[in-house]
Amino acid sequence: MLNDKITVTKKHLEAAEVVSEKLQELIQPKFILAIGGEVGSGKSTLSYAIAQKIKKQGISSKIIDLDDFYKIPPKERKAWRRHHGIESVGPDEYDWDKINRVADDFTHDRESTMPCVDLITDEVDSLKTCFEGIDVLIINGLYATKLQQAHLKIFIELTYDETKEAQIFSEKEEMTAFRKQILEREHQMVQSLKHNIDLFFDFDATLDKYHL
Amino acid sequence: MLGDVLLIAEKHQKAGEVIVEKILSIRKPKMIVAISGESGSGKSELAHVIAKSLRKHGIMAKPLHIDNYYRIHPLERTEWRKQHGIQNVVGPNEYDWDTFLRNISEFRAGAFSTGPCVDLVTEQIDQLTTDYSGIDMLIIDGLYAIKTPDIDLRVFIELTYHETKKAQVVRGKEPQNEYRMQVLEKEHQEVQALKPLADLLVGMDYEVRPASPQPKL
Numbered sequence: 001m002l003n004d005k006i007t008v009t010k011k012h013l014e015a016a017e018v019v020s021e022k023l024q025e026l027i028q029p030k031f032i033l034a035i036g037g038e039v040g041s042g043k044s045t046l047s048y049a050i051a052q053k054i055k056k057q058g059i060s061s062k063i064i065d066l067d068d069f070y071k072i073p074p075k076e077r078k079a080w081r082r083h084h085g086i087e088s089v090g091p092d093e094y095d096w097d098k099i100n101r102v103a104d105d106f107t108h109d110r111e112s113t114m115p116c117v118d119l120i121t122d123e124v125d126s127l128k129t130c131f132e133g134i135d136v137l138i139i140n141g142l143y144a145t146k147l148q149q150a151h152l153k154i155f156i157e158l159t160y161d162e163t164k165e166a167q168i169f170s171e172k173e174e175m176t177a178f179r180k181q182i183l184e185r186e187h188q189m190v191q192s193l194k195h196n197i198d199l200f201f202d203f204d205a206t207l208d209k210y211h212l
Numbered sequence: 213m214l215g216d217v218l219l220i221a222e223k224h225q226k227a228g229e230v231i232v233e234k235i236l237s238i239r240k241p242k243m244i245v246a247i248s249g250e251s252g253s254g255k256s257e258l259a260h261v262i263a264k265s266l267r268k269h270g271i272m273a274k275p276l277h278i279d280n281y282y283r284i285h286p287l288e289r290t291e292w293r294k295q296h297g298i299q300n301v302v303g304p305n306e307y308d309w310d311t312f313l314r315n316i317s318e319f320r321a322g323a324f325s326t327g328p329c330v331d332l333v334t335e336q337i338d339q340l341t342t343d344y345s346g347i348d349m350l351i352i353d354g355l356y357a358i359k360t361p362d363i364d365l366r367v368f369i370e371l372t373y374h375e376t377k378k379a380q381v382v383r384g385k386e387p388q389n390e391y392r393m394q395v396l397e398k399e400h401q402e403v404q405a406l407k408p409l410a411d412l413l414v415g416m417d418y419e420v421r422p423a424s425p426q427p428k429l
Contacts, residue, residue: 002340003260003275005218048215051333062334063215116340120263121274121347127329128339 001065002118002125006045015201016049019154022199023054023136026152030107031136033061036145037156038190039183042203043140046156051138059135064102066141068115069095074122078178086181090189091143103139103149106131142190145197155194157202213256213277215333220257223418228261230420231367234412235262235349236269240364242320244350245273246357248410249369250403251396252376255353258369258414263351271348274319278354280328281312286335290391298391302398304356316352316360319344355399358409368410368423373400375416 023033033050035043044065051061070093072080081089098114105112109132116127131137145153235245245262247255256277263273283306284292293301311327318325322345329340358366373396407413410423 002214003263005220005260008217048217048333051215055333060334062331118274118342120260120267121272123272123274123343123346125343126341128341129331129334129336134334134336 001044001068002116003120004044004065005119006048008045008049011203012042012045012049013053015046015203016053018201019046019050019152019199020053020057022152023050023059024057027059027135028151029135030109031152032103032106032147032150033136033138033152033154034144034147034150035138035140035154035156036143036190036193036197037154037201038158039142039186041156041158043144043156046154046201047138047140054136060133061136061138062106062129062131062134063138063140064114065117066094066099066139066144068117068124069099069141071095073124074117081182082178086185089182089185091146094141094143096146099139099147100149103137103147106134106137107149109133142186143193145193152199153197154199154201155197157200213280214329214331214338216256216277218257218260220261224254224257224261227414227418227420228258228265231258231262231365231412232265232269235266235365238365239271241348242322242350243348243364244316244319244352244360244362245365245367246360246363247351247353247367247369248356248358248403248406249371249414250355250373250376250400252373253369253371254376254418255357255369258367259351259353263349266349272346273349273351274342274344274347275351275353276315276319278307278312278352278357280330280337281308282306282330283308285337286330293395294391298394298398302395303402304359307354307356313360316350319347319350322347355403356406358406366409366411367414368407368412369414370407370416371414372404373397 116125259275266273315327326341
């Protein structure tokens with residue numbers, strides 16, 4: 001993702017601290033960390049904070065944003081969703097074959113080509129990267145924890161009502177009635193993925209970590 | 213550039229609006245705007261807000277950061293500069309202008325373009341391919357961006373590293389030490405030498421003014 005705006009705050013740094021400790025415990029070569037959670041809950045920001053934190057410990061990581069892997073490009077998505085109805089909103093909107101291929105390229109130290117959305121132009125660029133020497137792949141996105149290959153799955157709590165303000169603040173998307181419906185739908189889909197999670201964070205209640 | 217943290221403040225928004233007005237007044241197809249200024253002066257922030265604001269006017273603008281085009285890999289740069297002497301090598305020649313100019317001409321031609329894209333998290337250089345057919349405008353930012361030939365509007369931010377030291381620390385982009393200070397001083401000299409090329413100046417308080425005052429009659 002190009003030109004994403006992130007604001008790292010204390011809660012992100014504290015959460016990153018917890019994750020990096022957990023990571024030290026579990027680390028193995030070519031580790032995949034999945035960060036799921038609601039829209040605007042701070043997935044990208046937490047990814048960034050974790051990456052910077054573990055970098056200081058000599059662990060190199062690459063951040064992949066699931067939103068780069070939508071089947072329908074950003075400029076056409078609204079019309080596509082309206083046409084196909086609210087039920088079309090969900091994990092199936094993503095190109096999981098491509099996501100799995102990139103995860104596979106990472107695991108095998110290969111060169112990999114993936115889509116990369118520029119949030120200013122809303123155009124989909126293409127990014128070629130080499131995964132050789134990268135220790136950890138951090139995949140973040142609404143449904144990132146669906147990824148079978150992930151060694152550690154993190155979920156950021158916060159219902160979409162609580163993130164409304166953050167959403168407006170991040171200016172990523174404008175708020176309309178249809179947008180609200182989409183958020184409600186995404187909220188339901190995301191909540192249905194709350195099984196098989198290793199670590200939960202609730203950013204609203206300062207730092208509340210617990211296992212299921 | 214991937215993993216860059218921008219600290220966008222109200223001053224960037226305000227200056228951005230003034231510059232956007234200017235851009236709209238001289239608008240032409242496949243226009244290129246260049247923003248120069250020292251490290252931490254807010255080039256990327258300004259490029260970001262300008263591109264975003266232009267979108268509201270129906271103009272698709274893409275920011276392009278010249279820092280992606282360093283010849284020497286990020287992880288080797290400090291060593292390389294020390295070895296060759298900061299005084300000798302820090303300057304415009306540290307950049308791969310051939311590749312940069314090729315990418316710019318691909319933008320003008322509305323073609324597919326592949327160029328370097330630094331990931332500040334991994335400190336690796338990825339390759340980014342962009343389809344420029346739908347892009348109307350390029351906002352290039354970099355220390356020496358306004359040196360680029362055939363630019364339609366050149367913006368120069370006057371803030372020097374002396375004033376932005378604090379911003380640099382907050383941003384945590386680069387370590388602060390003696391070596392870094394020497395680099396900043398050399399860059400300062402090189403960047404300030406480009407000031408006469410500017411069409412618009414962004415002052416110490418981010419106020420925007422034309423570079424050459426209207427001649428008195």
